[in-house]
Amino acid sequence: MTTTSTTPATPGTATRRVAVGALLDFTAAVFRHHGVPRNRAGTAARALVHGDLTGVTSHGLTNLTRLYLKLFADGRCDPAAEPEVLADRGAAVLLDSHRALGLWAASETVDLAAERALEYGVGLVTVRGATHLGCAGVHARRAADRGMICLLVSNCGQQRIIRPPGGRSALLGTNPLAFAAPAGPRAPFVLDMSTTVVPTGRVRAAARAGTDIPPGWLEDAEGRPVTDPRALDRGDGYLKWLGGDPETGAFKGYGLGLLVEALGALLPGAGLGPDPAAWSGSGSPSGRDDDIGFTALVIAPARLRREDEFQTQATALFDALTGSPTLHQDHPVRYPGWYEAERAAEYGKSGVPLPAALFTELQQVAADLGLPAPAALAD
Incomplete structure (x- = not known):
């Protein structure tokens, strides 16, 4: 459910940069369209866009259609x-x-x-x-x-x-x-x-990208390594605990x-x-x-x-x-939250990079709901 990949989207032809404010406005409008009161919709939008803003992309806007809109459609979430x-x-x-x-x-x-x-x-x-x-x-x-x-x-x-x-x-x-x-x-x-x-979001992101996952993320019913990320949703791949195997700390x-x-x-x-x-x-x-x-x-x-x-x-x-000594001068010691805050500050100025497929998906959501679509920033 939470911590996910903190690898930022790579700028380039495969991404579209969108202003943070535009993403927040759009996401809040989608939630309001589904019956979430205005103030709540704004808070929820900030929580969801936070994933893309900080590089925790598997818990960002990719989940708008895959998770939250489905919760509304299935009646599993009461917006009001x-x-x-x-x-x-x-x-x-x-x-x-x-x-x-x-x-x-x-x-x-x-x-x-x-x-x-x-x-x-x-x-x-x-x-x-x-x-x-x-x-x-x-x-x-x-x-x-x-x-x-x-x-x-x-x-x-x-x-x-x-x-x-x-x-x-x-x-x-x-x-x-x-x-x-x-x-x-x-x-x-x-x-x-x-x-x-790892969280499920990282495995499913690999499945969408059509790439294998490293050994050690999933195992089969007999405990053998699985590198096909689609095995998770097929039901024949099981996530492993932090620590990996019992011998390396799985009980932690x-x-x-x-x-x-x-x-x-x-x-x-x-x-x-x-x-x-x-x-x-x-x-x-x-x-x-x-x-x-x-x-x-x-x-x-x-x-x-x-x-x-x-x-x-x-x-x-x-x-x-x-301030402590480092093994490599260009890799100073940091702590959890540092890089996410640094990335949020950068993207707040330059725009949030979204994969082209996700950007297109958001455009389609806007069209389906009759809402203004978030626009990409000029290169």
Whole structure:
């Protein structure tokens, strides 16, 4: 579901550059056309375009037609749903999202957790009945931009595409997590990752491009390497956990995946991946990412210590990293979130590069819906 390829689109004849504002306006208009209220549509558009803006392309606009418009068409997402408070204990809140658009609801969840953190020092908001939230990092960063620390986890509802180490049946999803914290005057530290070696988006991007994937991403039913990315959606290729094989650390990725399942879904009472119903048959991937659960935990350092001391120490932490000696002079030490922020700044000026096929796809969406299409910038 989240962290994906952070390889930017390569400028050239195969891409079209589009102004960030044009992409945001277009995407928000598409969501409004499908019944998402104006303010929510703007928030959701920023979350989706964030993928292309930062180079996390498999969680960007490529998912507009492949994921979000299908959710609307299938009735699996209610564009005007009002999340319901099921329990409010001050520092901790339980919500039922009622199938609201996750691209919006996850940002609202982090914002609510941040407000509670300002009051109590810590805020936890846990959500059931959710839909796909896109790049988890874009939501977590909202707290870091306010000087706070955020952990955001999301399971994949009842989608089962990964097997426990040594197991024959797929029982879990990619179960992403994001962590964001201030880094002094620099862009925040933003870790956004799946608990599998790669997310499904990278595998499907390779399938669309007609290219093989490296050994170590997928395995067959007997644990042998699979390099055909189409095997994932055929049901005869299984994603591997972060760490690869048990001998090289797969139980770390598996353990993180279970952490997300417990904190993101078991806590709020959302749909769980593991279910005995998946034991029978071939053990191939099954279920859909319905009734997703996610949890945002936000901490306000300023409620626990002097804010200036925290910021000074955060600056020192990341000074020590980015100023450290390097193996290669042209490859300085950086941290998660640095390159994404750098890319966003660059594309904000020069335009976001979209593959020509995706640009054409967006033009077709505009024509189908009777909306103004985003225009390419002049070379």
